[in-house]
Amino acid sequence: MATKTTSKTTTKSIKTEDNQKTLVIVESPAKSKTIGKILGKNYIIQASMGHVRDLASKGLGFDIENNFKPTFEVIPEKKKVITELNKLAKTVDRVYLASDPDREGEAIAWHVKECLKFPEDKIFRIVFNEITPHAIKDAVANVHQIDMLKVEAQKTRQILDKLVGFKISPILWEKMKNYKLSAGRVQSVALKIICEREDEIEAFVPVEYWSVDALLNKDKADFQAELARVVDKSGKDVKLELHTKKDVDEVLKILKSAQYKVAKVTPRDTTRKPQPPFITSTLQREASSKLGYGVSKTMQIAQKLYEGIDLGDGSVGLITYMRTDSTRISQDATDAARDFILDNYGEDYYPDKPNVYVKKNQANTQDAHEAIRPSYVDKTPESIKKYLTSEQYRLYKLIWDRFMASQMTNAKVKNITIDIAADKYIFKMGSSKIVFDGFTKIYTEDEEIESAKKFPDLKVGDILNLKELKPEQHFTQPPSRYTEASLVKQLEEYGIGRPSTYAPIITKIQQRNYVEKTETKALKPTPLGRAICKQLSEHFVQIMDYKFTAKMEAGLDNIAEDKQNSIEFLNDFWKPFSKTLEDAKNNMQRVDVETDKVCPNCGRKMVVKISRYGKQFLACSGYPECKTALPMDGDSQVQIPEDEPTDKKCEKCGSEMVIKTGPYGKYYQCLNDKCKKRFSIVESSGVKCPECAKNGRDGELVKRKSRYGTFFWGCSKYPDCSFALWAEPNGGETCPDCGSLLVKKYLKRGNKIACSNKNCKYSRDMEE
Secondary structure, three states: OOOOOOOOOOOEOOOOOOOOOEEEEEOOHHHHHHHHHHHOOOEEEEEOOOOOEEEOOOOOOEEHHHOOEEOEEEOHHHHHHHHHHHHHHOOOOEEEEOOOOOHHHHHHHHHHHHHOOOOHHHEEEOOOOOOOHHHHHHHHHOEEOOOHHHHHHHHHHHHHHHHHHHHHHHHHHHHHOOOOOOOOHHHHHHHHHHHHHHHHHHHOOOOEEEEEEEEEEEOOEEEEEEEEEEEOOOOOEEEOOOOOHHHHHHHHHHHHHOOEEEEEEEEEEEEEOOOOOEOHHHHHHHHHHHHOOOHHHHHHHHHHHHHOEEOOOOEEOOEOOOOOOOOOOOHHHHHHHHHHHHHHOOHHHOOOOOOOOOOOOHHHOOOOOOOEOEOOOOOOOHHHHHHOOHHHHHHHHHHHHHHHHHOOOOEEEEEEEEEEEEOOEEEEEEEEEEEEOHHHHOOOOOOOOOOOOOOOOOOOOOEEEEEEEEEEEEEOOOOOOOOHHHHHHHHHHHOOOOOOOHHHHHHHHHHOOOEEEOOOOOEEEOHHHHHHHHHHHHHOOOOOOHHHHHHHHHHHHHHHOOOOOHHHHHHHHHHHHHHHHHHHHHHOOOOOEEEEEEOOOOOOEEEEEEOOOOOEEEEEOOOOOOOOEEEOOOOOOOOOOOOEEEEEEOOOOOOEEEEEEEOOEEEEEEOOOOOOOEEEOOEEEEEEOHHHHHOOOOOEEEEEEOOOOOEEEEEOOOOOOOOEEOOOEEEEEEOOOOOOEEEEEOOOOOOEEEEOOOOOOOEEEOOO
């Protein structure tokens, strides 16, 4: 890493001769068709398939003593990609590097350049925010050099993250007696946020409170008002709090005999402003709340929309780049939106001046590209629906609607608030009615536009009839667990992570079994996750500090903007961190991840263990004296199964056997303490093996588990017969087309009965 890196991003116009060939290297093959269609026959489009190099796998991959100088090596599975790129480069006159328009994309472009055996002065960087003819041709006409400041910032992030993970993880392996635990710099902070919320929930003490509604009547119309305030002895109007039934009963005594009179009618005209177009975090949140999509799923669908969808006459990129924290909109997009709104909705729906949006924390915003918007406003969701999957259509519609609404006029709302006096108490009720829909004609955050509550025309002084008082007991609720979407919002508010990192952060803490999803899709820390968080919070205070992590993110931004030196940044981090590491090695206690469950055999605490396949299970803390192991369900609660009696005898000693349940399922165990032989339980399909039937054997298909933990159906005569199916046979039924066995396939698009012969296309819907 150089001590000083300069950026060369000045654009350069290049005249393209008709007979000259250009190799355009993109990240994803999905972009190739779309871009190739736009650029024509003189351009060869090839994908690098993402990253091609990484820090050397041996050791840290960089030399701390030599100014953190990194050593990069080609990722083994990308060697063929590099060979193919160099082969194609021999046939062209220039190379354009067209990876994504962010720091990671800039780094990928640099790594590809370093691997190419091609004249450096003929390699150029092109950047586009959307895959449209205008954007692609403009990028090709105005090429530039790789921005080495962005590359330096990305390399620094890699080094920083590996420094944390590579140094902390071995300490966790040693101290927590678990299988290959790991700690990430930003993932650990995300885990802390989730664990702290769980602590709040467990410490929460519900508080009783009561509400009182009055069912009133005027001119034969019934309506309801809520008790809200009381006039105290000084004549001041204050909020009324009812904590017990005794409090309520005292109030009801007065209210039952009181006169109900309209004390105040307050009409107020307000406006509702449209929300800004989506950025990464707001898209993830809205897709979660409205569509039920997780963060990773949202980004995968958005990636497809960005890269291009075949609309009948070729692939078309439908949205702009989806990893952004900027709400900026280009002038071309603003003009296109204006024309569409005026043509389709009229002048009343377009503001006098275009709407401009600025983020509150603008200082943390990378304004390299635009907000997420449709590439073509005239490609309405309905007009291209037949070319999209259901999921693509729903997300595209969300993006299109939000963008178009963001460019429209405010909605006009008429609010009416009414105060009703009953002795010294004040009831309130209100109504909102949209008198001009404005942007809500296309999009609203609410599921439905709030309609006006029905009550008669009331005037100050009107006397109302009391029909009923409705007291109701309530209890305060603990804070909700984070969902993926609300966690992204919290990370963004803390200044932790960036648009490209939100999805990987959330995915990793779930893959590592530190966090799990509940039935309501809330994020709950596992016992393992809480134990790791506790250890890290006690011994790596700075790493787990929100402000410090945000400061690191800001430092990386500063490196990209040439405001901070990368080596000084890393040294400032490493010096105190190395001391913290030494202290943790000496002072961190060896611990098991204890649960509140007890061993059914000896009464000692059960602890969390991890199998060789990464699956959590519970084991007795008294191991090896007690070898009890039990499965753990999705809520981290143990279902302790009783031994099941059986008439099976032990093949080794002839003693009785019972069925027990371990971390990998049920098995037979001998009751003889001197034997304790175990046998697996074989689940038969009842279907004869077709291969054995041909050879006169009596093999049948039984359920087996592969060494990777997946189930399949194999012949009971293995290894003499190796016939196997990866799906459950359908009761021995054979295919009417080819005679092979039919199997059950459970698919997202519907369950099928299909042929097991991969060359046969027979299938039918499975009956429920």
